[in-house]
Amino acid sequence: MPRHPNAAPWLCVAAGLLAYLVLPWYAIQDTSWWQALPGVFSEGDAANGLLQALRQGRGWLLVGVAGLALAAIGALQPAGRAQGRWLLAGGLLGAAGLALAGFSIGARGWSIATLQALFGELSVNQFGIGAGGFVAIAALILLAAFGLARLGFFRGDLFVAGAVVGCGVLLALFIAYPVGKALAGAFRTEDGDWSLAAFLGRVFTERIWGLSCLAGGASCGVAWNTLLLALLAAAGTTVLGTMMALMAERGSRRWQGPLRVVALLPIITPPFVVGLGLILLFGRAGMVNQLLENWFGVAPTRWFYGLPGILTAQLFAFTPIAFMIMRGVVQGIAPSLEEAAQMLRADRRRTFFTVTLPLLKPGLANAFLVGFIESIADFGNPIVVGGQYSVLSTDIFFAIVGAQYDAGRAAALAWVLTGFALAVFALQRGVLGRQNYTTVSGKGDAGIAMPLPDGVRRACHGVALPWIAFTVVVYLFAFAGGFVQTWGRDYTPTLKHFWTAFALEWGQYGLVWAGTAWNSLFTTLKLAGISAPITAAVGLLIAWLLARNTFRGQGAFEFAALLAFAIPGTVLGVSYILAFNVPPLELTGTGLIIVLCFMFRNLPVGVRAGTAAFKQLDRSLDEASMMLRASTAQTLLRVVLPLLKPALVAALVYSFVRAMTTVSAVIFLVTAENELATTYIIGRVGNGDYGVALAYCTVLIVLMSLATALIQLLVGERRLGRRRTPPQTGQPTMEQPA
Numbered sequence: 001m002p003r004h005p006n007a008a009p010w011l012c013v014a015a016g017l018l019a020y021l022v023l024p025w026y027a028i029q030d031t032s033w034w035q036a037l038p039g040v041f042s043e044g045d046a047a048n049g050l051l052q053a054l055r056q057g058r059g060w061l062l063v064g065v066a067g068l069a070l071a072a073i074g075a076l077q078p079a080g081r082a083q084g085r086w087l088l089a090g091g092l093l094g095a096a097g098l099a100l101a102g103f104s105i106g107a108r109g110w111s112i113a114t115l116q117a118l119f120g121e122l123s124v125n126q127f128g129i130g131a132g133g134f135v136a137i138a139a140l141i142l143l144a145a146f147g148l149a150r151l152g153f154f155r156g157d158l159f160v161a162g163a164v165v166g167c168g169v170l171l172a173l174f175i176a177y178p179v180g181k182a183l184a185g186a187f188r189t190e191d192g193d194w195s196l197a198a199f200l201g202r203v204f205t206e207r208i209w210g211l212s213c214l215a216g217g218a219s220c221g222v223a224w225n226t227l228l229l230a231l232l233a234a235a236g237t238t239v240l241g242t243m244m245a246l247m248a249e250r251g252s253r254r255w256q257g258p259l260r261v262v263a264l265l266p267i268i269t270p271p272f273v274v275g276l277g278l279i280l281l282f283g284r285a286g287m288v289n290q291l292l293e294n295w296f297g298v299a300p301t302r303w304f305y306g307l308p309g310i311l312t313a314q315l316f317a318f319t320p321i322a323f324m325i326m327r328g329v330v331q332g333i334a335p336s337l338e339e340a341a342q343m344l345r346a347d348r349r350r351t352f353f354t355v356t357l358p359l360l361k362p363g364l365a366n367a368f369l370v371g372f373i374e375s376i377a378d379f380g381n382p383i384v385v386g387g388q389y390s391v392l393s394t395d396i397f398f399a400i401v402g403a404q405y406d407a408g409r410a411a412a413l414a415w416v417l418t419g420f421a422l423a424v425f426a427l428q429r430g431v432l433g434r435q436n437y438t439t440v441s442g443k444g445d446a447g448i449a450m451p452l453p454d455g456v457r458r459a460c461h462g463v464a465l466p467w468i469a470f471t472v473v474v475y476l477f478a479f480a481g482g483f484v485q486t487w488g489r490d491y492t493p494t495l496k497h498f499w500t501a502f503a504l505e506w507g508q509y510g511l512v513w514a515g516t517a518w519n520s521l522f523t524t525l526k527l528a529g530i531s532a533p534i535t536a537a538v539g540l541l542i543a544w545l546l547a548r549n550t551f552r553g554q555g556a557f558e559f560a561a562l563l564a565f566a567i568p569g570t571v572l573g574v575s576y577i578l579a580f581n582v583p584p585l586e587l588t589g590t591g592l593i594i595v596l597c598f599m600f601r602n603l604p605v606g607v608r609a610g611t612a613a614f615k616q617l618d619r620s621l622d623e624a625s626m627m628l629r630a631s632t633a634q635t636l637l638r639v640v641l642p643l644l645k646p647a648l649v650a651a652l653v654y655s656f657v658r659a660m661t662t663v664s665a666v667i668f669l670v671t672a673e674n675e676l677a678t679t680y681i682i683g684r685v686g687n688g689d690y691g692v693a694l695a696y697c698t699v700l701i702v703l704m705s706l707a708t709a710l711i712q713l714l715v716g717e718r719r720l721g722r723r724r725t726p727p728q729t730g731q732p733t734m735e736q737p738a
Helices: 007-022 049-054 059-075 081-104 113-119 131-150 158-187 196-203 222-250 253-268 271-282 287-296 307-332 335-343 348-359 361-377 380-385 392-401 407-432 454-483 496-502 518-548 554-566 569-579 591-614 619-627 632-661 677-686 690-715
Strands: 484-486 490-493 504-507 510-513
Touching (some): 007 059, 007 131, 049 131, 059 081, 081 131, 131 158, 158 407, 158 569, 158 591, 158 632, 196 407, 222 253, 222 307, 222 454, 253 307, 253 632, 253 690, 271 307, 271 380, 271 454, 271 690, 307 454, 307 591, 307 632, 335 348, 348 361, 348 454, 361 407, 392 407, 392 569, 454 496, 454 690, 484 690, 518 591, 518 677, 619 632, 632 677, 632 690
Antiparallel strands (some): 484 490
16 A cells, blocks of 8 residues: 555546546457457547547446546545545445446446336447446545545555455445345246245245155255255364364374375366266265175165265365365464463373364364355255255256246245355354454464374374275276276277367467367366456455454455355356346356356355464564554565465465366356366266266366465465474474564
8 A cells, every 4th residue: 555645545536537538438249458449539339438428428427537526636635534525425426326327227228117217218328337437436436445444434544444345345246236136036926026925935835844754754845955964064074174184284294295185186176076986986886886786685776866975975075175274273273372281281182172172163163164055055966966865056956947947936945045054154153252262473482283192193094094095986986987988888998088188289380279178178277267366365355354354244244255155056157147147247258257256156265264364363463563664455465464375275276176167156157259177078978978078077187286286386385483393303393484
């Protein structure tokens, strides 16, 4: 943040004016904003904001200029409450006026029938917002935020005010607005009228809340099925993730490298690969059933399809998330606290259960929350191995894409999912409360981390090691299909599936990417590479705002950041189509809508990982930096961020690999120009070409493994100045602070 007290307001005013003068105001279909720059100063679709307003009849755009003028008057005044009123008035007038005009006027004139009835047919229209409109509105929003800071909100800190308001607008625009628009369908009748009775009739049905299973019926309602599955999956992933984290950080060093690799395998895998591997093992014709039949005469059954299959697949899929969250929390525990307990004659077992384990509570609560929400929103695993066990996410999918197409019922089911997420979110906040879990302070801590008690170590090995071995077996079965002619019939080794997908030829003009999968791979890498760092940065920024600042609406702000996780990917994709298919944001069919879907779908992991890490950092670190006259932004970048490396790695890795492997959230957003790896694989599976599909999955896993290693190399390890004991010498050595 600039040092001059009025530099930030002036910078925003200048950016807003330049947006009106040198950038195309509207987005032009099939044309990027830089390609439209030559037409900025001439009349036409690519004209700048001032020309659009003064020469092309779109006078409503001048409200933004008026807002910038009011803000400029405020920027001329000394910092204080008077300046704050001018900045707030100008920012609100401009941003709210442009937003209101954007949602009211579309490509065919008035977008709201009431306005057309009141004012008649509109002679001009407008298209989706472009680079000029985006920059101008962003500048006006920041000016309004600075005005709030000058009026005494957010402790008068311009950076905090801009971050809270900016992130709040993003969450409202790209999560609350599209999801709210989709959920509103639950209140509409078949004739399009609003009706509370329609909502109640859709939500409270036997199909959703039935308890016939308690009376000997076939199954309970889908809500109870989903809740039971989510509780089991969240508890299982939290326990497994914690055990793996303890083994990686407190166990034998020989396990650390392999453990980290194998524990992260499921997260870098397209979801249907694990399902296919499990079916090859436990399906009706799988190896386990065949062995049972050959050895014991047990007839093959479909016992795996249903709750056992979904739960096993979700444990595979979501344990790595808990592992990444818990690993950073375990690293952050100060050894001096454990040493103090041992000096008071507590043995290692008592120290672990009275000191170490309670300090893990923030990580445990966050891992459970993320696991629960991931489970209730999961679509891929229930659709592959769910059998007759219905859950809310699959019911929503069939309500949308089924023959009956019932968007109202899908919205009602999504309301139930949102209610579950809200309940577990409130429970998590109640468990943590306002207790203090600080373990990383500004004081030196050169203690040696306590080894695990023998009983805990044996328990971790007894549970985690078999699970890791099981993971390896599943992957071996799944990937073998890419290297044989036809799985189940001809097991002759071959590489033809890889050549079909990724063939390279030398043509007349050089190298030719002849394989059928290259375009989808390049598109996926590009979009995932764009979204991952933005997702991690915004997620950790939101975590910092929640952990280090207090402001009105903080609970709603945090829940909005998690809302995208509570909504099934299918619903999120459909909601993006409904919300961003018309002005002011015409994004359907572009790569940008996929990037935004990636970003806000994966945002909660960065928020939860950062929140757990911030719980361990003493506020005195921030305060000491501020006392040395560092700005808030400098403190965040130079003091706080280096201590958040585990959370940063978790956010970057998760964001990138989930963008590479997601299915349900983008299945309705891809186009021929923006085909993704997962949609290509699904197409191959639909055609029965499993060899090419599994070969592509193998390539994806190799690429994502390399990307994960690169991210960890670039970010580095967090160094806290603590001693460690190399196994070859037995003598403690000292880690150097970063």
